Amino acid sequence: MADLWQDAMDHAVAIARKAGAVIRDHLQGEMTVMCKSSPADLVTMTDQKVEELIMASIMEKFPTHSLIGEESVSAGQPCILTDNPTWIIDPLDGTTNFIHRFPFVAVSIGFAVNKELEFGVVYSCIEDKMYTGKRGKGAFCNGKRLQVSGQTDIKQSLIITELGSSRDPEVVRHIFSSMQKILCIPVHGMRCAGSAAINMCLVAGGAAEAYYEIGIHCWDISAGAVIVSEAGGVLMDVEGGPLDLMSRRVVAANSRNVAERIVKEIEAFPAERDDASEAGSA
């Protein structure tokens, strides 16, 4: 049986690598930084250029496919996931890291058909680590098989999260409250590396037992979700139900045990869905 979508995945890997090279190149030069929704929600011309590069390349080879890209959505494109083969793209995950030359910056490309994720590619371009996952075929980093950590005792676990780009005092309060509760379980420690896609790959590779966050977007997690899942991990919503790609929230863990224990401590707060602006439109 022909391997459906392998062609698309090979293309994703190739274009992610090209995009990563552009990002590395731009690290050397001057950067103009703009703010999006808050003084900590940053974007640069590199984000925009890289997204154009990726999308043009995909549209040339797969003209009937749909695309959801972070910068296009910022510029007003719809963010609705249909049954059509859809590429979900974050051209530069970790823009703050990029601006500061902090070493975790990634290109993230997820691919869904009939709203089901088929493969994910995350290229951590400063580290030159190409993470890939294809449904039913495992997850890899630079060709080496990935496996989540076997640690299921929450008190022996390392947890990754982020403080986020909202500076709204209510949101910050909820974020800190969740962190405090998890820290006091107690867990071994908490880490904040600055890129959601890379955080998920760190869980997939066993470097941490879980990553959770409220406030990310579908383009941050769609590739990582396949990679974690194919490495033997679990994904769920912060309130314990199944992962909802458009919900702006994620828990990715090595095991159900760890995921469920974290979910008990997370204080959820509202975040507008990625597909919200389309709700109720004529």
Added chain:
Amino acid sequence: MSDPWQECMDHCIAVTRKAGEMIREALKKDISVMQKSSPVDLVTETDQKVEALIISSIREKYPGHSFIGEESVATGSSSILTENPTWIIDPIDGTTNFVHRFPFVSVSIGFTVNKEIEFGVVYSCVEDKMYTARRGKGAFCNGEPIKVSGQEDITKSVVLTEIGFKENRDHFKTMMSNIQNILTIPVHGIRCPGSAAVNMCLVACGSADAYYHIGIHCWDMAAGAAIVTEAGGVIMDTTGGPFDLMSRRLITASSRPIAERIARQIQQFPCGRDDEESS
């Protein structure tokens, strides 16, 4: 005029590299973990073996020198800094990261004479990055010169610190509220990589604009202090006063305005001193 301590520094770099190889080898195998002062204060056999390797290698060449090593202090050795040439050693900085294979794990060796830091070496061994600095001679990463970002505006900065469980509820609350207060200045972001020595090197090479921490140790800071200073950065006490190697706290930053702004924002909590004699 020849440099009296260059030979020591060359030896330091060589033994640090060996130590890093030992750590990378250990990462390929199972790691059994023990607790020190609390369920989140971890140590492994590798910490102990690496420290033994470093100290015996240095002692063989420099028998008159003194040592302050994390694992030796844990088993009762003195941590008083004297005028004697002294090697201040953290065999594995980021033991929790090491146990979990989270990529920031380093060997940190600082060298003092007359209580002044002469050189520092930090080897981030998973990344294979050797950071070095000799007083007055600049700072380097894998032989390439490094310098701080120069950022003076706190609202455009990335700040490093660490978040961890503390048994003392008040200390824990103060630690958390410090992070919250820095975040909402606002800064661009806060990162918690998990190794104090690596954090100082990240500031030194411009990947972050500041690092502050209450509760670390002299062996976490001695090498990094030389590296940040030689990279053009500043280092001070968390109250804004002069840096005190034995105080268990620091702020290091790309510029004085950023360091001072952080000092104004954070609240202190007691953390003891490394040169306190325990009763």
